[in-house]
Amino acid sequence: MDADTRLPIALWAGRDAEQLTAWLRAHPGVEVVCRDGSLVYRQGITDGAPDALQVSDRFHLWQGLSKRVAEVAAAHRGCLPNALPDPEPAPQRPSAGAPSDRADTPTRRHAKRLFEAVHAVTDTGRSINAAARELGLDWRTVRKYAQAATWDECVRRTRPRRPTSLDPYLEYLRLRWEEGEHSAKVLHQELVAKGYCGHYQRVKMAVAPLRRGLPIDTPRERPPSPREVARWITTAPSRRGLHATERLNRLLAHCQELDHTNDLVRQFAAMLDARDADVLPGWLEKLTTSRLPPLASLAKAIREDQAAVVQGITTPFNSGVNEGRITDVKLQKRLMAGRAGVPLLRHRVILIAHLRRRHP
Incomplete structure (x- = not known):
């Protein structure tokens, strides 16, 4: 070009x-x-x-930084659920002496028995394959229970339901049900008049719990992915939505490493905005000493091409x-x-x- x-x-x-x-x-x-x-x-x-x-x-510089931020977020995946707001109302914790309702389910009792049986064999020093032959289990199952710290880790978690186009109308469905309208066909026609474009079957499935005296199944928000967190961090604060800003603030308050990464990204953004590369050596030193391998790797790559990076920051040329x-x-x-x-x-x-x- x-x-x-x-x-x-x-x-x-x-x-x-x-x-x-x-x-x-x-x-x-x-x-x-x-x-x-x-x-x-x-x-x-x-x-x-x-x-x-x-x-x-400049675009490729920012793209390279964004990839490293996503790698940092992936390395701290366990912190990502802290971006979600606390459930309202907060569930009451059972007392130490009271039995847990969740522990009484057949699935959890089965997981507890398997965990105790596997650890009773593997804790004696026998191998995974030997334990699998003795217990009559697949070696992958034995490995999963042997590597778990508690039996609760081996219970399959129910994945949160994804949001649907019907979610904005769930409160209206609940109110109309309490008023006495129990026909899914009539409720679907009312929602269509309000702008709903979904199928009748979805409305029928949504009111099914109400027929059994249960509440409507409201969606539970999923934790953000590492790429989503990277997008929050690399987006200018003035261009972030309120939803993303609130969740990012919760996450940064809990994870010191991601908070430090966010500060470094803002510093590089300030360099690009001001076209000032004088602080680049000091910024690279901060990346190296951040104890975050993806950022330290980025610092090494930029140092090898530092002359061109300085030109990218200070000159108007771009691709x-x-x-x-x-x-x-x-x-x-x-x-x-x-x-x-x-x-x-x-x-x-x-x-x-x-x-x-x-x-x-």
Whole structure:
């Protein structure tokens, strides 16, 4: 891509440094090259245009940081449920002397018996396979119970129900049921008049617990995924929604590592906004000493390409126009059902772009 004319120059297949080197040598005079953090491209540009200024693209810098934040969140997956609000009303804890209702279910009693039987054999020093033969169980089952610290860990948890399009109308269904309307067909017609677009069967299933004297099954919110937490942290606070802000604040208050990661991300964002790379060495040192392996790995990668990263922070050069053309190439491939080769794509992308510029 030519950053001045914003037109595509060449398109080729492959990601090897030799091809890029040959192209740059055949087209001398390149002064600035904006690229991602690929070592292949870095080497190709160094060999083909040694005098050109290399700039590490800001978008790819932020993308690399976001991936490391997701890795940090994945390493602290056990903290993620703390982002959810406390249930209202909070369930009462049973007293020490009172028997637990949950422990009286057949599933939990079976898990407790298996846990005690497995540990009675494996705690004597016998192997997993030997214990499996003695107990007549599959070795995977024995391994699961042997590695568990308590029998409660071996009980399969019920997954929370996913939210549906009917959820905003559940309170209305409950009120209408209490008023005496018990026909699912009539209730469905009333919801359709209020804007509900779902099927009658979903309404019928929703009121089924009410027929048995049970409350409507309301959805339970799932803990955020590591990618979702990374998106919360890397989004500017002014652009975060209230829902995400509240959950992120709960999570950061509980997890010191994620709170430290959030501070480091905000510091890098401030560098990009101010186009000030003077504090970059100190920020890299904080990554190294953070005791978070993904961030320490990022610091090492940036130090190896620090000159280009500084240019990416302080100069206005970026690969935005190139990313737009890449999207265009993908669109052309989809339009031709993936059967377009490089020669045809070269004509469709490069020649048509120049023709559009000449004949708008």
